[in-house]
Amino acid sequence: MSGGLAIDVSGLTKKFGSRTVVKDFSIQVPKGQVWGFLGPNGSGKTTTIRMLCGLLVPDSGRGKCLGYDIRTESAAIKRNVGYMTQRFSFYEDLSIRENLDFVARIYEMKDRGEAVDKAIAQLGLTKRQGQLAGQLSGGWKQRLALAACILHRPQLLLLDEPTAGVDPQARREFWEEIHMLAAQGLTVLVSTHYMDEAERCDRIVYLAYGTILARGTVDEVIANSKLYTWIVTGGEVRDLARELHDKPGIEQVSVFGITLHISGTDDAKLEKAIEPYRNRPGFTWTKSHPSLEDVFIHLMGPFREQVTG
Amino acid sequence: MLGISFGRIAAVFVKELIQMRRDRLTFAMIIGIPIVQLVLFGYAINSDPKHLPTALNVQDNSVFTRSLTAAIQNTGYFRITNIVHSEGEGEKLLASGGVAFLLTVPPQFSRALARGDKPSLLIEADASDPSAAANAMAAISQLPATVFNNDLKGALRPLQATAAPFNVVVHRRYNPEGITSYNVVPGLIGVILTMTMVLITALAVTREVERGTMENLLAMPLQPFEVMIGKIAPYIVMGYIQVTVVIVAALLLFGVPMLGSFFDLSVALAIFIAANLSVGFTISTIAQNQLQAMQMTFFFFLPSILLSGFMFPFRGMPAWAQVIGEVLPNTHFMRIVRGIMLKGSGLADLFGDIWPLLIFMVAVMALALVRYRRTLD
Numbered sequence: 001m002s003g004g005l006a007i008d009v010s011g012l013t014k015k016f017g018s019r020t021v022v023k024d025f026s027i028q029v030p031k032g033q034v035w036g037f038l039g040p041n042g043s044g045k046t047t048t049i050r051m052l053c054g055l056l057v058p059d060s061g062r063g064k065c066l067g068y069d070i071r072t073e074s075a076a077i078k079r080n081v082g083y084m085t086q087r088f089s090f091y092e093d094l095s096i097r098e099n100l101d102f103v104a105r106i107y108e109m110k111d112r113g114e115a116v117d118k119a120i121a122q123l124g125l126t127k128r129q130g131q132l133a134g135q136l137s138g139g140w141k142q143r144l145a146l147a148a149c150i151l152h153r154p155q156l157l158l159l160d161e162p163t164a165g166v167d168p169q170a171r172r173e174f175w176e177e178i179h180m181l182a183a184q185g186l187t188v189l190v191s192t193h194y195m196d197e198a199e200r201c202d203r204i205v206y207l208a209y210g211t212i213l214a215r216g217t218v219d220e221v222i223a224n225s226k227l228y229t230w231i232v233t234g235g236e237v238r239d240l241a242r243e244l245h246d247k248p249g250i251e252q253v254s255v256f257g258i259t260l261h262i263s264g265t266d267d268a269k270l271e272k273a274i275e276p277y278r279n280r281p282g283f284t285w286t287k288s289h290p291s292l293e294d295v296f297i298h299l300m301g302p303f304r305e306q307v308t309g
Numbered sequence: 310m311l312g313i314s315f316g317r318i319a320a321v322f323v324k325e326l327i328q329m330r331r332d333r334l335t336f337a338m339i340i341g342i343p344i345v346q347l348v349l350f351g352y353a354i355n356s357d358p359k360h361l362p363t364a365l366n367v368q369d370n371s372v373f374t375r376s377l378t379a380a381i382q383n384t385g386y387f388r389i390t391n392i393v394h395s396e397g398e399g400e401k402l403l404a405s406g407g408v409a410f411l412l413t414v415p416p417q418f419s420r421a422l423a424r425g426d427k428p429s430l431l432i433e434a435d436a437s438d439p440s441a442a443a444n445a446m447a448a449i450s451q452l453p454a455t456v457f458n459n460d461l462k463g464a465l466r467p468l469q470a471t472a473a474p475f476n477v478v479v480h481r482r483y484n485p486e487g488i489t490s491y492n493v494v495p496g497l498i499g500v501i502l503t504m505t506m507v508l509i510t511a512l513a514v515t516r517e518v519e520r521g522t523m524e525n526l527l528a529m530p531l532q533p534f535e536v537m538i539g540k541i542a543p544y545i546v547m548g549y550i551q552v553t554v555v556i557v558a559a560l561l562l563f564g565v566p567m568l569g570s571f572f573d574l575s576v577a578l579a580i581f582i583a584a585n586l587s588v589g590f591t592i593s594t595i596a597q598n599q600l601q602a603m604q605m606t607f608f609f610f611l612p613s614i615l616l617s618g619f620m621f622p623f624r625g626m627p628a629w630a631q632v633i634g635e636v637l638p639n640t641h642f643m644r645i646v647r648g649i650m651l652k653g654s655g656l657a658d659l660f661g662d663i664w665p666l667l668i669f670m671v672a673v674m675a676l677a678l679v680r681y682r683r684t685l686d
Contacts, residue, residue, distance in 0.1 A: 053528055055524065055527055081528075083525075083528040087521040088521070089521045089522045091522060106531060
């Protein structure tokens with residue numbers, strides 16, 4: 001395989017009609033790492049994942065997934081990749097066990113019964129294995145889907161917003177499992193909208209309108225943003241936010257309950273802009289690092305006017 | 310605010326119009342179905358079929374026989390398509406459905422006629438569809454009184470005065486009592502299978518698309534052919550169960566005869582069911598959702614019931630409608646099932662209707678496989 005890389009693609013481009021959904025996409029993901037895929041809705045995350053697992057054929061670009069060519073060897077890729085779709089895509093009118101059994105048959109697993117038993121036990125669903133998948137709650141559905149995706153022991157896991165609409169407890173357990181799998185050598189590419197999940201990834205890739213805008217570790221992405229942020233606490237930060245939001249030098253003002261994040265790319269201009277407000281009673285001003293979210297909103301800035309479908 | 314607001318009604322009305330315009334298939338159905346029905350019922354359906362193919366077995370060639378043949382064709386109901394030289398040859402044509410009538414002029418016919426012996430002419434009719442044969446039978450029974458008036462000259466003139474110089478003996482074959490249910494009940498097998506088999510496969514695949522499970526199927530190492538066969542096979546079993554129910558009812562409740570072999574019938578059924586299932590599979594590769602799949606199934610079902618010879622005599626339809634009918638699997642199956650049950654025909658007799666079924670099945674399966682998406686593109 002290509003130097004221990006699970007994914008090695010370059011120049012992937014995909015168009016739907018005249019709209020370019022993914023533009024010149026390149027990444028190299030080493031084996032055993034967990035990479036996060038972030039970006040606003042319609043940024044091309046799902047399309048990219050689908051190209052990686054052979055569900056869509058790229059218009060241009062090339063690359064390998066687990067050493068197999070994504071254009072010509074999609075059958076081999078499908079056998080070695082676990083893909084979890086954004087929408088629950090197992091059979092709601094089959095029981096938990098029947099769903100897993102179906103998957104095991106498709107992958108022609110020799111130790112089918114045993115593998116299914118083990119997966120059900122790991123899920124902790126031995127007693128409920130006869131229950132229809134459609135009756136499961138969102139969190140359980142997503143755990144079932146994950147169990148089904150890793151049943152055939154793939155080497156690469158592609159997860160498309162696996163935790164959308166799932167409660168924090170279930171999300172945390174989900175991520176613990178992801179890291180356990182990664183420790184066993186599985187490579188994971190996961191798309192998400194949650195900042196806390198992004199922070200659990202080894203590397204993050206930020207995609208907007210089909211283009212990679214940032215990549216690296218969380219710290220690198222924050223450092224590379226060249227964004228300066230002040231955090232204000234206390235009092236009526238909402239009123240303050242309204243007054244500040246259109247001042248020159250201030251690019252972003254956002255309220256987090258009783259704290260306010262004020263960001264700009266020009267340190268000096270930003271300080272000048274907030275100068276008249278700093279002495280207001282009841283507020284505490286601290287210069288700080290921007291949060292990942294601040295960085296992403298900032299990255300989105302130049303594109304914000306674009307409309308996608 | 311209580312009370313009825315026209316503004317709100319208008320809001321819903323406009324929304325419906327917009328949605329209707331976007332859903333082009335439904336729109337096409339709204340326009341298309343009345344037109345299709347109008348054309349079919351208005352032009353294609355004729356319960357008084359004419360120009361029915363007739364085989365002639367003439368064992369006495371004379372001026373009388375020639376007048377007779379001409380007169381028979383002049384009734385408009387008969388069209389001489391085959392000249393046969395033996396009874397067996399004629400029987401075969403009748404059994405395979407190649408002709409609807411077999412007219413036999415016995416040897417010494419004209420001599421017996423001249424002697425005033427009132428000889429008999431034999432007409433054997435394929436009466437498996439009683440309504441198709443009825444008017445033709447009525448027309449031919451008028452013939453004896455007048456047909457030879459021009460030929461009975463000179464010494465034979467006195468024969469003109471007699472009521473009829475010869476008899477027409479009519480044999481209604483395959484369904485002598487003219488019981489409609491003998492014809493309809495076997496035909497129902499084809500109609501029921503066409504409807505359920507096409508619809509059920511069309512829905513089974515479209516449901517995967519609609520529920521999002523298709524994406525998962527595509528992401529797994531499954532070949533299109535594997536999906537197709539895996540999906541179709543259970544419904545073949547279901548088709549056989551349906552057929553068993555209909556046949557048991559046909560035999561016990563309606564007393565329909567079963568003259569042929571059950572083996573022959575099951576072979577023909579396998580091809581017919583597979584042909585219908587592949588139509589359903591093809592529909593599912595085109596339809597976006599289950600509603601569209603149902604609409605398309607209906608579009609296929611309509612001609613299958615109207616143009617197949619199930620409801621109306623096939624030979625009564627105009628040529629263009631017969632051409633469409635010949636493409637439909639139900640048309641051929643209708644002839645096969647009636648042939649096997651009512652006439653005792655074997656697969657060899659019915660080969661002329663088996664091969665079109667086979668070709669249809671292979672062609673549509675190929676189309677389905679080509680259309681089946683391996684990717685989400």
